[in-house]
Amino acid sequence: MQQIRLAVDAIIFGYKEMELYVLLIQQKFGSQNSYWALPGGLVKEDESLIDAVKRELQEETNVKVNYLEQLYTFGDDITRDPRNRVVSVAYFGLVDPTKLILKADTDADNVAWVKIKNVPNLAFDHNEMITKAIMRLKDKLTYKPIGFGLLPEKFLFSELENLYTTILEKEIDRRNFRKKMLSFGIIEETEEFANKKSGRPAKLYKFKYSEYQKLERDGYHFEIKFA
Amino acid sequence: MQQIRLAVDAIIFGYKEMELYVLLIQQKFGSQNSYWALPGGLVKEDESLIDAVKRELQEETNVKVNYLEQLYTFGDDITRDPRNRVVSVAYFGLVDPTKLILKADTDADNVAWVKIKNVPNLAFDHNEMITKAIMRLKDKLTYKPIGFGLLPEKFLFSELENLYTTILEKEIDRRNFRKKMLSFGIIEETEEFANKKSGRPAKLYKFKYSEYQKLERDGYHFEIKFA
DNA sequence: ACATTTTGTGTAACTCATACACAAAATTAA
DNA sequence: TTAATTTTGTGTATGAGTTACACAAAATGT
The missing domain is CATH 3.90.79.10 (Nucleoside Triphosphate Pyrophosphohydrolase)
Structure with a gap:
């Protein structure tokens, strides 16, 4: 037994x-x-x-x-x-x-x-x-866009970027990263601003999970890479 | 219990x-x-x-x-x-x-x-x-180059190609496929020819597993895609 | 010898990734 | 109130890599 x-x-x-x-x-x-x-x-x-x-x-x-x-x-x-x-x-x-x-x-x-x-x-x-x-x-x-699982519902683009650099231990070019991320159409800009201590005010963004599901159904392939 | x-x-x-x-x-x-x-x-x-x-x-x-x-x-x-x-x-x-x-x-x-x-x-x-x-x-x-696990030690390039088209159910351009595959340097051309019933004689190829391991250690990334 | 089958090869167009710098909007300090 | 600091937001030119594409060569069978 x-x-x-x-x-x-x-x-x-x-x-x-x-x-x-x-x-x-x-x-x-x-x-x-x-x-x-x-x-x-x-x-x-x-x-x-x-x-x-x-x-x-x-x-x-x-x-x-x-x-x-x-x-x-x-x-x-x-x-x-x-x-x-x-x-x-x-x-x-x-x-x-x-x-x-x-x-x-x-x-x-x-x-x-x-x-x-x-x-x-x-x-x-x-x-x-x-x-x-x-x-x-x-x-x-x-x-796969799972990084959003580590962020609050509304987040700063810089937070998303830092998440990637931190976990992957690689540098990212901010412009290229933003361009690529937005190209998938799975991130939505809200009208809210975060309250931060210093620096220019930044808009909060949201991950559109349903949009991502739609892309996946159509066989679209999420992929984000760095040098 | x-x-x-x-x-x-x-x-x-x-x-x-x-x-x-x-x-x-x-x-x-x-x-x-x-x-x-x-x-x-x-x-x-x-x-x-x-x-x-x-x-x-x-x-x-x-x-x-x-x-x-x-x-x-x-x-x-x-x-x-x-x-x-x-x-x-x-x-x-x-x-x-x-x-x-x-x-x-x-x-x-x-x-x-x-x-x-x-x-x-x-x-x-x-x-x-x-x-x-x-x-x-x-x-x-x-x-990952696991397709070789489905082939004999020595195989025809066309067999490798057909394996991909069969399993992935996609068409492949023969020239591009060969170019890409050879670019990794993990496939070796032997001097032997296969005996086939018809068509131009074709060389047999071998997968160089040790070369692939070397690449992997160096962080190199195998990837093969199709339209 | 002619038809058939399958192998083997190069290049041009285009798409995508990469590298790169500065102004704008706020806060803090002088 | 002005200047320094911090962080956001944006465009373009170059190069690398992917894609599309066609024909000659070597064998076998008729």
Whole structure:
């Protein structure tokens, strides 16, 4: 009789002020006590995988995501969990900075947004999961307009630009970037201005998801690249 | 106590003479008796996922693959297997036409290469798996040189070209295709000629995998597109 | 030898990506 | 109130890469 346990884990990214964050939890009790880890846990008998991730996220962090997709299933290292054979389906998700606020710590858990550069040694193979998720994020940013999942509904063009430069770690020419982005017709200029401390006032923009869906149906291909 | 079962399934593609095939089995006994299905089965306690796929392929079909990667984990439909809760990690693989020969049927199974266009209603959600695998194959063909996994070691340029037109269902300009393909420097011309029934004799070519690895290390990006 | 099949090759037009600089509108400091 | 600072917003010329396109060469079969 098979005794493999099935878990889900979530790599949730947040972005704010030129920094990429990942959502981590610390179980106050349990075997891998002091380690930080990704939110996740065992799948219930009568629960779909995606529901399991959402439930764990809700229970452990109270974060709601803008975007969520299956990343990879980790099950080649038999001893990735030293206690039992556990295979974990990892999901990767994006939240906007308005949600970079966490509920007060529960009795059992600490929750924190940690800068990608400062991620410590995590429990299990969770560092590997994050590495894989970052690769996916970088790749996908260039051929799907998922970056908007990391921004508030209305955003500055400069925020969008900085998001790309930050995550891809590349320079971008502002004029070319704007030209390319606008050429898809999936971004709408609003009449509102952001209140900023300094510099010329800037209009807020919105991502038109429905326009993008239309393009996708027509087989149109989003793609944004840099030298 | 969790009672979810964990399985693997394999979507294995073969290509020959302008046709794309998928490898199917038919269990002669068992509950979903007469249905054809993908090769696959439960993962053993002490077995990695990838080993499980390879073992099942070996046991059920005796086919060795040129290329194998994890595709997707199917576990959102709780009743995808009507008997038990089974979550299945699907892998997608490629074999070259020299291997499009199958061992004699075992006592328990029929095995067959079935043209993509002729795939019948399969057991479980296996049609869905194939659909997803075809999408992945089409996408990946354009940005990774995996097509060679469907060809013999030495092949004609026209075979490579036909493989692309067949799978992507698009026309290609022969001159542009050749120019682009050769521009990567990952294809080598041999001194051998193929024996064909008619037409001008054609040289055989080889895929230089090591050259491609070198390019990849240098961050070079393979990409082949069509109008 | 003539028809048929399939391979192998070059160039011109055009599209798209890239490189590049300065004025405008606000805030802050002198 | 003037000047310095910060950030937004915009156009064009060059070059690289993609696309479109046609015919001769080498074999086999009739």
